[in-house]
Amino acid sequence: MTEEKELIDRLSKGDMPAFRELVEAYKKKMYYFALDMVGDPADAEDISQEVFLKVFRGFKTFKRDAKLSSWLYRIAYNASIDHLRRKSLAPEAVEDETLDVASAGFSEPPASTDPARTAESRLLGARVEKALQKVSERERTVFVLRHYNDLMLNEIAETMQISMGSVKSYLFRCLWKLKKELTVPEAPGPMEVSDEGL
């Protein structure tokens, strides 16, 4: 905490090495959070850089009583939402693309010597990713912040500027939806019927 305070002091003086320290400390967190939000690695890098640019140019707007990480996540959250909205206004068929991109964002599990296990793991990963796409934007954000970024519930409330009650409620709803998605067996593909059988 003292280290963070010192860093904040240096950042408020426009200290460039302090800015670099901040970037090094948070680049992975910002990148992965943006990736969770938008699904595309290139867009995630773009958003994470945007976060740091905003911090560099607008550090004066940072309130000293807030937590630095919550502020960074808040900027990343807003940038991701803006990005998703801009994208949804774009003429392409966004839904399909989002799903495809989300699958692309899901990396292959570490190569296993057992091909059956690799296939199973890949399948499970795809289901998890698909389930995450089924929940609302806010539910997904709360879940991603808690589960994959280890933010406490009160930090999520600060980041998203909502009440603790709302955070719990979004998280609870999200968990239920995920459970539902993951317990329902995958629907089989359309059956092929040969003309001869008719």
Place this chain on the structure above:
Amino acid sequence: MKGCKKCRGLLVGALYGELDPQQKVFFENHSGACPSCAAEFKALAETLKTMDERIRPEPGPEFWDGYWSRLSRRMGEEDAVEEAPRSWAKTLGRAWNLAPRWAFQAAAAVALVAIGVFVGRSLFSPRPAPLDISRQAVQAPDAQPAQSDARQRAKNYVDRSKLVLLALVNYDSKSEDPYGLDLPFQKQVSQELVSQAGEIKADLKDPSQRRLRELVSDLETILLQIANLESENDLEAVEFVKQGVENRGIFLKINLSEMGGDLSRGGPGGVPEKPLNQKTKV
């Protein structure tokens, strides 16, 4: 069963270990006695376990190693784009359309005097300091007495910056040895200067110092690019920085500041006060 509603309200906290001791006792007692709540907790815990199976793509060490370099390049580029509409040519163009005739005559007179001063100082002032002296000036800011005056500090800053920029601008990558540039040294000085820029800009509060503040800001951007050059032989990046210096008209701005009085009052002893000539060798 009594208490199920309260127990459900605590489920999220229980799953993530965020219950206070009192809530924890209640939750454990209730779920121990209520099979329905216990089953719900177990099912959600299983779901979370499944969600852990998700693996995010790791972009690799090269991606992370180059992250800062790409970020600082983007910062430089965006600053250049922001600066573009405020270029000298455009400002003059707007003034041309708006100003009355007498203003042109007055401006022409001022320009003539300025050119006279410029030519006079170029011809009659001492030759630029040789390499070792210039380097001493860049390297030893602490040797100079601490300047309390913001203008004086800005002047020192500009003097040191211009020596770094001259070394870079005068460096010809095609004909000279890359080590002749001494990039690590230039990077070190740039880093030091960048870290001072914020404080210097903050001290230049007076409206009459606006132009000087902008100059320091411009220099900061260019120096940041130099400070972040990746390797000693990244000549492509050096060319990029040189282009930035040219596009921003940095030397013109320094000359104008020196001639126009922003920097001319109360010069320190370290570096000779003469308008810059890019051919000046350091």
